[in-house]
Amino acid sequence: MPDSTAPDTIAPDATAPAPQKRALITGITGQDGGHLAEFLNSKGYEVYGLIRGQRNARKEAFEAEFPYVHLIEADLTDQTSLIQAVLTSQPDEVYNLGAISHVGYSFRNPQLTADITGKGVLNLLEAVRIAGFAEKARFYQASTSEMFGGLDYNRPGAGYNEESLFHPRSPYGVAKLYAHWIARNYRESYGMFVSTGILFNHEGERRGLEFVTRKISNAVAAIHLGLQDHIELGDLYPKRDWGYAGDYVKGMWLMLQQDEPDDFVLATGETHSIEEFLQLAFAEIGIDNWKNYVRQNPEFMRPAEVDILLGDPSKAERVLGWTRDVDFPGLVKLMVQHDIKLLSPGK
Numbered sequence: 001m002p003d004s005t006a007p008d009t010i011a012p013d014a015t016a017p018a019p020q021k022r023a024l025i026t027g028i029t030g031q032d033g034g035h036l037a038e039f040l041n042s043k044g045y046e047v048y049g050l051i052r053g054q055r056n057a058r059k060e061a062f063e064a065e066f067p068y069v070h071l072i073e074a075d076l077t078d079q080t081s082l083i084q085a086v087l088t089s090q091p092d093e094v095y096n097l098g099a100i101s102h103v104g105y106s107f108r109n110p111q112l113t114a115d116i117t118g119k120g121v122l123n124l125l126e127a128v129r130i131a132g133f134a135e136k137a138r139f140y141q142a143s144t145s146e147m148f149g150g151l152d153y154n155r156p157g158a159g160y161n162e163e164s165l166f167h168p169r170s171p172y173g174v175a176k177l178y179a180h181w182i183a184r185n186y187r188e189s190y191g192m193f194v195s196t197g198i199l200f201n202h203e204g205e206r207r208g209l210e211f212v213t214r215k216i217s218n219a220v221a222a223i224h225l226g227l228q229d230h231i232e233l234g235d236l237y238p239k240r241d242w243g244y245a246g247d248y249v250k251g252m253w254l255m256l257q258q259d260e261p262d263d264f265v266l267a268t269g270e271t272h273s274i275e276e277f278l279q280l281a282f283a284e285i286g287i288d289n290w291k292n293y294v295r296q297n298p299e300f301m302r303p304a305e306v307d308i309l310l311g312d313p314s315k316a317e318r319v320l321g322w323t324r325d326v327d328f329p330g331l332v333k334l335m336v337q338h339d340i341k342l343l344s345p346g347k
């Protein structure tokens with residue numbers, strides 16, 4: 001007699017490790033790409049990253065810092081390479097961080113910005129669909145506070161949230177707004193799991209020197225070490241909602257762990273001027289009269305300026321349980337101390 005209590009199928013082994021998740025990241029050599037690769041690796045993901053060009057100058061340094069990342073040569077303007085990248089990586093999660101990401105540069109290169117920052121996301125979404133991953137892969141689109149534009153009529157006292165009006169003030173902001181809407185359109189049209197993160201400025205030790213925070217932390221460190229005697233900047237009155245990039249990549253990941261795709265603002269809910277950043281950065285090296293070390297140069301001013309950005313992260317905090325470890329003074333300190341170490345002789 002067969003044992004009627006015996007199971008007729010083999011029960012799954014509850015102690016077996018969950019299969020390793022796979023993530024594909026565009027813009028992996030950028031600031032957020034580095035933080036996200038590190039974070040996903042710590043969570044046990046197999047991480048794939050797109051890298052551009054025949055001999056990308058950043059490749060060697062990147063491989064030394066992130067030996068666990070599988071690099072795939074592809075380009076956001078080249079549809080075939082993107083399809084191949086999806087097929088190679090077989091992703092559970094796709095993070096589209098690749099973009100021409102500097103506002104000043106976008107004024108000088110508006111068409112390139114439209115092609116990469118704007119249309120690049122369409123190419124990637126299509127690649128996911130064509131490769132047969134529309135249902136399997138979850139997709140994160142890196143949207144930005146630059147889509148809001150900071151104009152008076154459009155500035156809510158409590159900060160911009162997911163319902164605020166858009167009025168981008170740069171070719172970068174305009175391209176990102178197209179990217180934001182095409183990402184939402186793929187969610188609505190094809191039922192894809194596509195979430196967008198509307199991230200306010202986020203900085204840190206990996207920030208490029210072309211951004212004002214890193215330009216300042218680097219110069220302050222150089223002044224401290226006697227390597228330069230002043231810094232040249234554009235307008236100092238603009239205010240930004242500056243957070244720490246390491247905190248923001250956790251928010252990106254949380255968005256893809258939800259039951260439903262959605263749009264989320266990530267911000268600190270505080271806004272500070274460049275003058276305030278300068279004051280804290282110079283205080284870090286014991287200098288109070290920071291104005292003696294700063295010269296204004298029109299070269300660094302923009303054809304249209306975003307005067308103030310302030311975000312309201314309450315939805316992300318409530319729904320995602322998103323929290324931040326680094327506050328504004330902590331961010332300035334972290335960046336200046338990092339650059340002092342980096343520039344010190346025999347570091």
Ligand code: GDP
Binds near residue numbers: 211238301306
């Ligand atoms: P953005 O908010 O994405 O444009 O980030 P940035 O760090 O490039 O610029 C932040 C603010 O700093 C903007 O209002 C710039 O106009 C202002 N700013 C003033 N001087 C400089 C400078 O020398 N370089 C940069 N990048 N921005 C500057």
